[in-house]
Amino acid sequence: MDFAIDAASAHRLAAFDKLGREQMRPLGLEADRLGRPIPPDHPYFQTLIGMGFGRTRWRPDRGEQEGSADAHDKVGNSRATLLLSEQLSYWDRGVAVSAPGPGLGEGAIISMGTEDQKQRYLTPFINPDKPRWGAFAMTEPGAGSDVAAIQTRAIRDGEDWVLIGNKSFSGNSSRADFILVWATVDPSLGRAGHRAFLVEHGMPGLQDFHIERKMGLKAYESTSFRLEECRVPGANLLGGEGHYERGAGFKGAMNTFNSTRPMVAAMAVGIGRAALDEAIAFARAQDMTDDPRIRDRLERVARKLRAARLLSLKAAWLADHRRANIVEASMAKALAPTAAFEAASLGMELLGVVGARGDHLIEKLFRDVKAMDIVEGTGQIQRVIMARKLVGLPHG
Ligand SMILES: Cc1cc2nc3c(=O)[nH]c(=O)nc-3n(C[C@H](O)[C@H](O)[C@H](O)COP(=O)(O)OP(=O)(O)OC[C@H]3O[C@@H](n4cnc5c(N)ncnc54)[C@H](O)[C@@H]3O)c2cc1C
The missing domain is CATH 1.10.540 (Butyryl-Coa Dehydrogenase, subunit A; domain 1)
Known part of the structure; x- marks a missing residue:
């Protein structure tokens, strides 16, 4: 490897x-x-x-x-x-x-999309003339971890589809050229009812964008919006008719997360390293590093971040070689935010009132890091996945 x-x-x-x-x-x-x-x-x-x-x-x-x-x-x-x-x-x-x-939906478009959909939605991103965004909208006010519970309805109407529902916390969606929206043809079907649609900015019924308030990561927008009888042409059903047998839509969404979870883990490691650097710089400037207890705590965090990074790299290597990486991806996603949180927390402790004043980078990192445990499957959900695998149960 x-x-x-x-x-x-x-x-x-x-x-x-x-x-x-x-x-x-x-x-x-x-x-x-x-x-x-x-x-x-x-x-x-x-x-x-x-x-x-x-x-x-x-x-x-x-x-x-x-x-x-x-x-x-x-x-x-x-x-x-x-x-x-x-x-x-x-x-x-x-x-x-x-x-x-093109955002989080890019992987699903590449793996599930028709040739025409790839041409229409990804070509503008081959050599973009200006900043362009794509977005991904699965989460709803009542459906986060349990993606099978999404309620946004997709109703067939002649050649078109009509989408009705609410989406929340979708990154960059108010500025996106297109949003990959997940909906269901029948909520009672659970995963088997899932369908994905390419909804273009400006389509009638795609409305009421509202940028959410967040505790951290404020530089990018996480947005809720409404699909009010949003009419989408049949050609915008991702993968086309016939693609959705045996829950293929849900599997497509999960495959997206298997490839991005190691990236999210790596992002957490990045935040954790920044926090550790702040903690070390402060400890050195205040002569705290003479204390072996403080050195020990710094080293512990550095070791956990390094381990999380190696696991993320292993998950990425497996993905590069088209090998199953569910366990490694989940393990990295479960471990890295915890290690990064520990780094930010240690930084806050060492900096004391300097951090608590609220105008120091360490305090921002402390707020930024929390979301890393939440996005793309919470740490708890990763542990559920790994525990099921460990005892030989199907993915769930
Ligand atoms: C900054 C940020 C950006 C985001 N970006 C996007 C985006 O671009 N697109 C998008 O679609 N979504 C996005 N999300 C939403 C994110 O995917 C959800 O917040 C996440 O899936 C968790 O859902 P929830 O918040 O509804 O929590 P819930 O699912 O309600 O979970 C609440 C708690 O219960 C626990 N829990 C839930 N189910 C189980 C179970 N079966 N077993 C044990 N514990 C369980 C969870 O671990 C958690 O601790 C974003 C969220 C944030 C914070």
Whole structure:
């Protein structure tokens, strides 16, 4: 198992450190202070486009080659993406997620979408002329962890579908060109009733966007919205008719999370490293590092972060080689936010009143880190998945 990344990726990583130090961290602190997301027309996003951010990994000419393990290792390269996610989150996780790009729905479009859907929705992200976003909306006011409980209805009406329901906490959705919306044809069918739709910005009935208040990660928008008899053409049913036998829609959503959970774990490691660096810098400046008890606590946190990082890399390596990674992805997602929370908590303890005043980076990191245990399957849900696997029960 080789966790090394190619020279070009290593070079990109180094270049993004400059961006992180000079732009991301200050922007994150400013958004936190103002309590609102970075506006979509902020010049920072145009800078990112100039640096090659915001692009899809889908290529129209790649066709079936995408299926082979070798091709995926070259093109998917989850390890490089993972290390990049970690490093960008080290500088600011909220700013990292605010970045333009096709978003969380990209994986589902690539794996489940028809050729026409990939062309229509991902082509604009191949070489974007301006910042563009895509969004993913599964969560509802009454359905978070239990995704089978979604109530947003999809009703067939002639050639079209009509969507009715409410979605919440969808990242970047008010600025997105399209939102991948999950709905059900019949709530009593549970997972078997799930369907995914590509809903375009401006479609009548996609309305009432409301940016949620958050305790942290304020640089990007988490948004609720309403689908008020939103009419969507039949061609926008992800994968088309016939794709949804035996709960394929639900499986598509879960596959999305298996590939992104290691990334979320890596982002947590990034926040945790930032917190540990703050804690160490403060401890050194205050001569606290002469105390072996303090050194021991710092080392413990560093060790847990390192372990979480290695596990995330293993999950990414397995994904790069098209090997099952459910357990590793869940384990990394369960471990990393806990380690990062411990780092931020230790920082808050060591800084004492300096942290508690509320204007120090450590206090922001302490608030930012909490969401890492919640998004894309809570830590508790990861433990449920791993425990079922351990005793030989199906995924659940
Ligand atoms: C910053 C942020 C960004 C987000 N971005 C998006 C997004 O872009 N798109 C999107 O669709 N959603 C998004 N979400 C929503 C996120 O996916 C949900 O918050 C998450 O799935 C948890 O759902 P919930 O908050 O409703 O909690 P609940 O599911 O109600 O869970 C509450 C508590 O019960 C526990 N619990 C639930 N079920 C079980 C069980 N079976 N066994 C044991 N314990 C259980 C949970 O672990 C948790 O501790 C985001 C959330 C946040 C905070």
